[in-house]
Amino acid sequence: MSDLPPHDDRASDDAFDDIVDAETDRDPDLAVIEAGSRTLRARSGPPQADAVPARPADPEVDRALRAVEQELAGRWGETKLEPSVARIAALMDVLGEPQKAYPSIHITGTNGKTSTARMVESLLGAFELRTGRYTSPHVQSITERISLDGAPIPAERFVETYEDVKAYVEMVDAAQEYRLSFFEVLTAMAYAAFADAPVDVAVVEVGMGGSWDATNVIDGSVAVVTPISLDHTDRLGNTPAEIAGEKSGIIKQGATVILAQQPVDAAQVMLKKAVEVDATVAREGMEFGVVSREVAVGGQLLTLRGLGGEYEEVFLPLYGAHQAHNAAVALAAVEAFFGIGAEHARPLDVDTVRKAFASVTSPGRLEVVRRSPTVVLDAAHNPAGALVTAAGIQEAFDFSRLIGVVGASDDKDVRGLLEAFEPVFAEIVVTQNSSHRAMDADALAAVAVEVFGDERVVVEPRLDDALEAAITLAEEEAEYAGAGVLVTGSIITVGEARLLLGRG
The missing domain is CATH 3.40.1190.10 (Mur-like, catalytic domain)
Structure with missing residues (x-):
């Protein structure tokens, strides 16, 4: 019998406590997201063929x-x-x-x-x-x-x-x-x-x-x-x-x-x-x-x-x-x-x-949604998920420098999540999604500074601004030609980032 490798303790794919359905927990018009979407889509290119429409066209x-x-x-x-x-x-x-x-x-x-x-x-x-x-x-x-x-x-x-x-x-x-x-x-x-x-x-x-x-x-x-x-x-x-x-x-x-x-x-x-x-x-x-x-x-x-x-x-x-x-x-x-x-x-x-x-796809699970620089989305929302995501991204991507974009819910073990990502993030942009359960960006930043140090933390309350900041950091680090961006912390954050980056 072949030796079988141990199973990774992956955090829940579904994250029930990390999302209250969009109908009850998000701004129905997603005004904050849509406000900056045109600029991001222009930089990211047209929507991909496998995009899932967020709203019907009719x-x-x-x-x-x-x-x-x-x-x-x-x-x-x-x-x-x-x-x-x-x-x-x-x-x-x-x-x-x-x-x-x-x-x-x-x-x-x-x-x-x-x-x-x-x-x-x-x-x-x-x-x-x-x-x-x-x-x-x-x-x-x-x-x-x-x-x-x-x-x-x-x-x-x-x-x-x-x-x-x-x-x-x-x-x-x-x-x-x-x-x-x-x-x-x-x-x-x-x-x-x-x-x-x-x-x-x-x-x-x-x-x-x-x-x-x-x-x-x-x-x-x-x-x-x-x-x-x-x-x-x-x-x-x-x-x-x-x-x-x-x-x-x-x-x-x-x-x-x-x-x-x-x-x-x-x-x-x-x-x-x-x-x-x-x-x-x-x-x-x-x-x-x-x-x-x-x-x-x-x-x-x-x-x-x-x-x-x-x-x-x-x-x-x-x-x-x-x-x-x-x-x-x-x-x-x-x-x-x-x-x-x-x-x-x-x-x-x-x-x-x-x-x-x-032919299998799994949106929002170490999903690449952009190149040059590469932007990856993952819905890790707790320490166990963050550890597996960190291991997976190190194994699969040869990033010379990784910028994190994190928006989390306020009822999660945010410190544990950030500590799991600290070894792999060169810098972190803290933000918040449109959910009423989203952790305030300033409160998240306070925890991030304790984990990463002040010089590695950027605060951008709007998700579109956070994505712009992270992409700019990756692009401007000329000496780090292989820089990438990982968006994580909540499935809501990931879903809204997908929309902004032309995957919905």
């Missing part, structure tokens, strides 16, 4: 989408929860149980859920299955959360889906102690859209936890558990084992469990749950894993061991060891979905697997 569609967003904003946001699936189950009942119209792959864990879901989706699509993917939070547009065939649902269809379920939502609201939340309504919309498409398989990412998460009205034939670490401890528990107990709720009777590398106590909880429901378990490092990886131009070249054999020369256009492990988990999940395992060990078509992984 004014009528845009108005309709804004109206839906406003109605959703009147509901509980994603950071306010009443742990129960009673409301979503009632809604599914009156909608005719759309979530039972297709098989599902259900993904929980603390770290890497969204990237893993996108890889699973790409693999299934490469094998000519029609897919629906439900993930959260979004980077720029709410429509990103519901994807069909690898693309965000069109705004028109998003609005139509909301109108289709609205009367039923109001019916359930009237019968329940609490109205359905923002996340519960979106979940119902996703399940209804998937049934209407129809899709061959749904790839569903848990919002938070597992047992009482709104997504947990599906019976996933494959349950995926990405790495578990301490997060949302006020809601899920204070130890990996306690958190695993909650997340194990997605493991259903007779399912196959794809278990990424875990803390020992978390793994024990998951294995116990699997025994209780007669589920089959495949463990990273045992039944599948990363055999080897090497840095390549634009990503990394992998050899993966799946449930059915080895897959060599797999190019993944994403950076960092954590993404290689996400790829191994995604591959095993798709193999399990196709019935490949101990009793039927045969590999998938390797050329199809290579094609699928080569």
Whole structure:
């Protein structure tokens, strides 16, 4: 058996506490962002081909989408929860149980859920299955959360889906102690859209936890558990084992469990749950894993061991060891979905697997959005994520000097995040995004000065000015021809930077 490298403790891809959906937490007109966008776009070049429109081009569609967003904003946001699936189950009942119209792959864990879901989706699509993917939070547009065939649902269809379920939502609201939340309504919309498409398989990412998460009205034939670490401890528990107990709720009777590398106590909880429901378990490092990886131009070249054999020369256009492990988990999940395992060990078509992984994208995760100088975006929002991002950028980029642009939320371990980045940032530009939960730039600067020293800290409260300042610093350092910029600290900061830099 090949030696498998350890899993990086990547911070949550989803960062529930780092984003309250755009509809409730951001300036709806993004006036601050739009004010400086023309200058930045002129310097950065035209929008890229893979850009996700932040707003629909059609004014009528845009108005309709804004109206839906406003109605959703009147509901509980994603950071306010009443742990129960009673409301979503009632809604599914009156909608005719759309979530039972297709098989599902259900993904929980603390770290890497969204990237893993996108890889699973790409693999299934490469094998000519029609897919629906439900993930959260979004980077720029709410429509990103519901994807069909690898693309965000069109705004028109998003609005139509909301109108289709609205009367039923109001019916359930009237019968329940609490109205359905923002996340519960979106979940119902996703399940209804998937049934209407129809899709061959749904790839569903848990919002938070597992047992009482709104997504947990599906019976996933494959349950995926990405790495578990301490997060949302006020809601899920204070130890990996306690958190695993909650997340194990997605493991259903007779399912196959794809278990990424875990803390020992978390793994024990998951294995116990699997025994209780007669589920089959495949463990990273045992039944599948990363055999080897090497840095390549634009990503990394992998050899993966799946449930059915080895897959060599797999190019993944994403950076960092954590993404290689996400790829191994995604591959095993798709193999399990196709019935490949101990009793039927045969590999998938390797050329199809290579094609699928080569097409994977994961916006806002060590994403290059500009060259000369190179600007990279990463949504790291806590110390664990910052450490992995710092390691990934050092491995993948040969920067002679790195300028950081950091805008964080005020309820995060900002000092820990800055300390993780201190060894790799030559200078840091502190800023703030448009969220009402954004940490004030001056307050962030005070912490940054303690970590970096006064001479390495620049303060620019507006994000567009911060990006300009960082790019100018990189361009003006003539003796550092290979200077780059990393924008990080919050998924909201990253989303708004993407818009400013022409990726939305």
